[in-house]
Amino acid sequence: MSDVLFTAHATAKGGRKGHVKSSTGQIDHDLVMPTDDTDKKGTNPEELFASGYASCFDGALNLVASKSKKDIDSSVTADVSFMKDPSDNGFKIGVTLNVEVNGVSQEEAEELVEKAHQVCPYSKATRNNIDVELNTKAV
Incomplete structure (x- = not known):
């Protein structure tokens, strides 16, 4: 470790x-x-996971923004869904991250969010394990 x-x-x-x-x-x-x-x-576990993922992702976003010399204000809402898994008749989760970024263009916001998704510890932990959708909005 x-x-x-x-x-x-x-x-x-x-x-x-x-x-x-x-x-x-x-x-x-x-x-x-x-x-x-x-x-x-x-x-419930999904609400707790959503809280952790949203706060971790927002931290990662602000880190990559500062390294890119971008002054932003952001918020992240994580929607964590509990759903049936047809592959094993069990259950699984999926995540939609709704990210609002103030201070940059839509294109810059999308670039920053994608970079954050590469470095966020929650994104790393879930990569190739669950579906994660990124919805980015420059505000």
């Missing part, structure tokens, strides 16, 4: 209808299955 800079820790118990808590206590949530007909409040 490469040189570790830090390690995050979270423990889940009870699967999709259980509880998840990080070692810092910043994440401490009941888990619910959104497709269940219940009044129980909570989050």
